[in-house]
Amino acid sequence: MLNQIIQGILLGGYYALIACGLSFMFSVMRIINLAHGSLAVASAYLIFVLSEKARLPLFACFIIAVVVMAAVGWLIQRLILDRSARAGQLLPILSTFGLSMVIDNSLFEHFGADTRSLANAIGDLSWASWELPGGIFVGKLPVLIFATAVVLLAGLQLMLSHTKLGRAIRATAEDPDTAGLMGIDAGKVNAAAAAIAMVTVTIAGMFLGMRATFEPYSGAPQLLFAFEAAVIGGAGSLWGTLIGGIVLGVAQTMGASVHPLGFLIAGHAVFLIVLIARLFLPDLTLLPAKLLRGGGAA
Template sequence: MWFNQIVQGLLLGGYYALIACGLSFMYSVMGIINIAHGSFAVLAAYALYVLADRFGVSPFLGLLLVLPAMAVIGWALQRLILQRSARAGVLVPILSTFGLSIVIDNLLFEQFGADTRSLAPYIGSFSYDSWSLTDDIDVGYLSALVFAAAVLVLGSLHLFLSRTPLGRAIRATAEDPDTVGLVGINARRVNATATAIAMATVGLAGAALAMRATFDPYAGGPHLIFAFEAAVIGGAGSLWGTLLGGIVLGVAQNIGAQINPQGFFIAGHGVFLAVLFARLYLGDRGSLLLSTLRRRA
């Protein structure tokens, strides 16, 4: 029973890592926390829902349209909002994305109402079919796919940042955006590209959200919290740390739910607060300990 909770928590952690990926990536490149992150994921979920419900497009095929659209939105977000608001200080971009999240949530509510929706009916039995590993342990097809997608996305981003000229330009811009211009790197264009990539991952996370659960116009807030907690547990800005943070959060929630019905959220928040306490009050020793645990994992 306990082993099953760990397995299911690991798979749930894949979803948390996927939804935290874009948040962590944007913070690592630009030092910006996108408060509208969850709202954009829900926006992508509704876009896939409209394609499936009104036009009969499979959600998997719909990603071919939604992901590029989310990338374009990310580019526009950086050039029109984040780039301009960053000139006024660190707090202004956060407030700008907070206001943007309110606008997105209310526009979705006005258009679709408060009813919950899901993409599960549009992917058939794939939403609930599973492999039976033992009499007590089942691994859902969809959960396994989401976990594999999280590993693939994080691994691809890691290789992209370390092996490609654009990836190295993004890393250089993250280190010193004021100096990279001396070597011919356009920091504004690089940041816009990085935001487009982050928003494409948000679109993928929105698809996972819509397929594995229900969503409504105001579902972005709770999922932003999960993404933030996973990113902080794993180390904000660390891609593989984000995967580890998602797994730790998912396992903690599932074990907490096994102990007490209210323990799902309490255990997850408790682990997050414990890690945050370690980072804030243990200083360099706490960061060194957490970094060592990540490397050994």
């Protein structure tokens, strides 16, 4: 039981990481980015190509991918989301759905259906572990992923609370019209927020390639896990995303210990239970996220 809980918590770190950008974009622009998972897979492919074909060190591949994907996020916001938002709330969602289709099929056309992995680039980190008292083993990579998720979420929260850009992002998210009267360019702020969200997507994509294999259509399940983690923790709450990821991860590992098919079923069941509970006890289900967030804006 204890082993399943520990493994679930570590798995939850990955889910929080993959959900971070989704939650961040929703909190700022009120947009559910359905291309989120596909963009994470695209960043994994970019790092893979730079590592395997260009023979660059993994850290250099990551830095290049961060710059490229941040620019992609900026362009997506300026060229697609900003324009589609003028036609109502539904069109941006449909636009990101169409974008995910384009990304998935483009990756398939270029790379085929073969699975890829970044495990070769990290050596024994992909399988090495520490032994805890009681004969429990924890993987070094899952611990690294969990620590990265915590640091990333903390960094985003600090940025939002203590920087000029962060205050502009929060003001735009709260009331873009009033923020405009204060001299804040909502379009540029949203584009910057999209670029930041894409940096988190790149980090998640890199760890996706490290911990598992990926193929062109891996984006859909990543989007599903990210969405469930974000909703369980409270959509738009950064620290709530960590809670949601942990709850989802623990539910899946506990379900897998009962039945091989229980991994996905248990996670979906918890998601539905939280979703239904929010209809009747909204304040109670949002309390954990509010406590960790410290009352601050996401």
